[in-house]
Amino acid sequence: MRHRRRSGHRMVPCVTLVCSLVALLGPLHSTLDAQATVTLRVQVIYAANEPGGVDTRLGGLAAELQRTFRYSKYELLDSPQGSPALNQSWQAGLPGDRRLEITPTAMQGGQYSLTVRVLSSGGQAVVNTRVRLRSGATVLVGGPSHRKGVLIIAITVPQ
Amino acid sequence: MAGPEGPPREPEDDRNLVERARRGDREAFATLVRRHQDRAFNLAYQMVRNREEALDISQEAFARAYTSLPTFKGEASFTTWLHRIVVNLAIDSLRRRRVSGTAAYDDTRAVPEDLEAEPVTPDDPATALESKQVRALLARGIAQLPPAQRAVLVLREIEGMTYEEISRAIGCTLGTVMSRLFYARRRLQQVLKNHLVDLR
Amino acid sequence: MPHWVHMATGRGRRLAAYAAEELAPAERARVEADLRACPACRREAEAYRLVSGTLRTQPLVRMAPEQAATFWAGVERRVRPDTTALARPARPALRELFWDYPRLSLASAVAAVILVVGLTLGRMEVWSPWSPTAPNGVEVVSIEGGEDAPVMVFQAPGSSLKVIWVFEKPTS
Numbered sequence: 224m225r226h227r228r229r230s231g232h233r234m235v236p237c238v239t240l241v242c243s244l245v246a247l248l249g250p251l252h253s254t255l256d257a258q259a260t261v262t263l264r265v266q267v268i269y270a271a272n273e274p275g276g277v278d279t280r281l282g283g284l285a286a287e288l289q290r291t292f293r294y295s296k297y298e299l300l301d302s303p304q305g306s307p308a309l310n311q312s313w314q315a316g317l318p319g320d321r322r323l324e325i326t327p328t329a330m331q332g333g334q335y336s337l338t339v340r341v342l343s344s345g346g347q348a349v350v351n352t353r354v355r356l357r358s359g360a361t362v363l364v365g366g367p368s369h370r371k372g373v374l375i376i377a378i379t380v381p382q
Numbered sequence: 383m384a385g386p387e388g389p390p391r392e393p394e395d396d397r398n399l400v401e402r403a404r405r406g407d408r409e410a411f412a413t414l415v416r417r418h419q420d421r422a423f424n425l426a427y428q429m430v431r432n433r434e435e436a437l438d439i440s441q442e443a444f445a446r447a448y449t450s451l452p453t454f455k456g457e458a459s460f461t462t463w464l465h466r467i468v469v470n471l472a473i474d475s476l477r478r479r480r481v482s483g484t485a486a487y488d489d490t491r492a493v494p495e496d497l498e499a500e501p502v503t504p505d506d507p508a509t510a511l512e513s514k515q516v517r518a519l520l521a522r523g524i525a526q527l528p529p530a531q532r533a534v535l536v537l538r539e540i541e542g543m544t545y546e547e548i549s550r551a552i553g554c555t556l557g558t559v560m561s562r563l564f565y566a567r568r569r570l571q572q573v574l575k576n577h578l579v580d581l582r
Numbered sequence: 583m584p585h586w587v588h589m590a591t592g593r594g595r596r597l598a599a600y601a602a603e604e605l606a607p608a609e610r611a612r613v614e615a616d617l618r619a620c621p622a623c624r625r626e627a628e629a630y631r632l633v634s635g636t637l638r639t640q641p642l643v644r645m646a647p648e649q650a651a652t653f654w655a656g657v658e659r660r661v662r663p664d665t666t667a668l669a670r671p672a673r674p675a676l677r678e679l680f681w682d683y684p685r686l687s688l689a690s691a692v693a694a695v696i697l698v699v700g701l702t703l704g705r706m707e708v709w710s711p712w713s714p715t716a717p718n719g720v721e722v723v724s725i726e727g728g729e730d731a732p733v734m735v736f737q738a739p740g741s742s743l744k745v746i747w748v749f750e751k752p753t754s
Contacts, residue, residue, distance in 0.1 A: 290741040293455055336723070341748070343728070350733050350748045353723040360719030365452075366733075366748035368406070406749050412654050419653045424642045437649060437656075445660035449734035452747055516636050539602075539637035560595075567598045571629035 260306045261327035261335055264379045265315055267301040270294040270365070271372025284361070284377055291363075294372065318369050320344035323376060333358040335380045341367060358382045396460040404451045411451075415444050418461060421541070422468050428536040429472035431525055439475060443467040458550045465537065466551045473529040516574065523573040527566050534559055535566035597623060601630030661732050720744040 275296035402410035427436035727733035
C-alpha cells in the first residue's frame with residue numbers, strides 16, 4: 224500500500240511535465256502553418272431506390288458509387304467549394320437544415336488532416352470524424368436520411 | 383379464425399427485415415438476430431469447439447452484419463451472408479490460435495461439450511454407447527481438420543447448405559468446395575475406419 | 583477390381599459422395615455395382631456413411647438460456663462505438679497502471695516528451711510512409727456518432743472509395 228502511494232506521487236510530476244510541454248508546444252506547432260489554406264471540393268448527393276438513374280454531373284464518381292452501393296438513383300444536389308485556413312472551420316448547408324463542417328488541422332507533403340462533422344438542425348454532431356486524405360483522394364460520408372433515400376457527401380482535396 | 387386484431391400474421395421474411403434494418407430499424411435487425419442466433423452460435427461452436435469463443439464470434443458476426451448492411455447486395459440470402467461472416471471470424475480465430483502457439487483451448491484434448499447434450503437415448507445401451515463413441519471420434523477428427531476444410535464440412539454436413547450456398551458463403555469455386563469437402567470427409571472416415579472394428 | 587484401383591481412379595470421391603447421398607441415380611447405380619465386387623470399398627462406404635449420417639443428425643449445440651436471453655444486448659453493445667464488448671476484458675484504469683508499473687509509466691512519460699519535442703521542433707515525418715491500410719489515399723483516424731446514431735467505416739470490394747456511414751434514427 225505504502226509503495227503504491229509513493230509510486231503514485233512520483234507519477235504526478237511526470238504527468239505534469241508532459242502536459243506542460245504539450246501545452247507550451249501545441250500552439251507553437253499550429254502557428255507554423257497558420258497562413259496555409261486547404262482547397263475543399265464537396266459534392267452533396269441524393270441516393271435512393273427510385274427512378275432517375277445516375278446524374279451525369281457526377282462524372283467519374285458515378286461508377287464508384289455504383290460499385291459501392293446498390294441505389295438506383297444518384298442525383299447531385301450541390302457542389303460547394305471552399306479554401307479555409309488551417310484550424311479554420313468551413314461550413315456548407317445540407318438538406319434538412321443540416322450543416323457540413325470541415326476543419327483542416329494539418330497538412331504535410333500532399334496529405335491533409337481534416338475534421339469532418341455533420342451537424343443536425345439543433346447543432347448536434349450526427350457524425351464527427353478525423354480523416355487523412357491524400358491530395359486528389361475522396362472520402363464519402365453518408366447515411367443522413369433525405370426524402371426517400373439518403374445523403375452521400377463526397378469530400379475531396381483536389382490536386 | 384381471425385381474432386379482433388385480424389388473421390394471424392405470417393412471420394416477416396428475412397428479406398423484408400433486412401430492408402427495414404437498412405433503413406435504420408433496429409428492431410427489425412433484433413428480430414433477425416433472435417431468429418438466427420442459435421444457428422450462428424452452433425456454426426461458430428462447430429468451428430472453434432469452445433463455447434465462450436463461439437458466443438464472442440457469433441455476437442461479433444451479427445454486429446458486423448449490422449454495420450455492413452448498406453453493402454449487402456441481396457444476391458445471397460441473409461443466412462448465407464451471415465454464415466460467411468461467422469466462418470471468416472472463426473477461421474481468423476483458429477489461425478490466431480495456431481500462430482500464438484499457446485491455445486487457450488486444445489482442440490485435440492478437451493472433451494467435446496456437445497456430447498453432454500445427447501439426443502433421445504435408444505433402447506439399446508450398446509447402440510447408445512457406440513453412437514457416443516462415434517461422435518467423440520468425429521469431434522476429435524473435426525478438431526484436427528485445417529480451418530478451410532472444417533468450414534466446408536460444417537456448412538455441408540451440419541448446416542445442410544448446398545454446394546452453391548457454401549461456395550457463396552466461403553467465397554470460393556464449386557470445385558474448391560467439393561475438393562475440401564472430400565478431403566475432410568476422407569480424414570474423418572479414416573479416423574472411424576480404424577475404430578469400426580473395435581466398435582463392432 | 584482391387585480396392586487400390588478404385589481409389590486410384592478417383593472412385594474414392596464418388597464413394598464419399600455416394601455415402602452422402604449426393605449422386606444422381608445413374609451414378610449411384612454404377613457405384614453400387616462396384617461395391618458388390620469390392621468388400622474393401624463396402625467398408626469404406628460404411629465409414630463414409632457413418633461420418634455423414636452422424637454429423638447430419640447431431641443436435642444443435644445451444645447457448646446457455648441466460649446467454650440466449652441476453653444475446654441481442656451483447657450484439658448491441660458491440661455496435662455502439664462507446665461500449666466495451668462483453669467478451670473483451672475490462673481495461674485497468676490509468677491510475678492503476680501507473681501504480682502497478684511505475685518504471686514503465688516513467689519510461690512512457692519520457693518517451694511522450696521526446697515525441698512531442700521531436701514532432702514540434704524537429705518536424706518528424708510521422709506521416710510517411712503512407713499507411714499500407716490506406717492505398718486509396720484515405721485513412722479514417724477517429725470517428726464518433728451522435729446519440730442513437732451509430733457509425734461505421736467500410737470499403738466495398740472492387741471500389742476505391744472509403745465510406746463513413748451514419749445510421750440515423752428514422753424520423754417517424
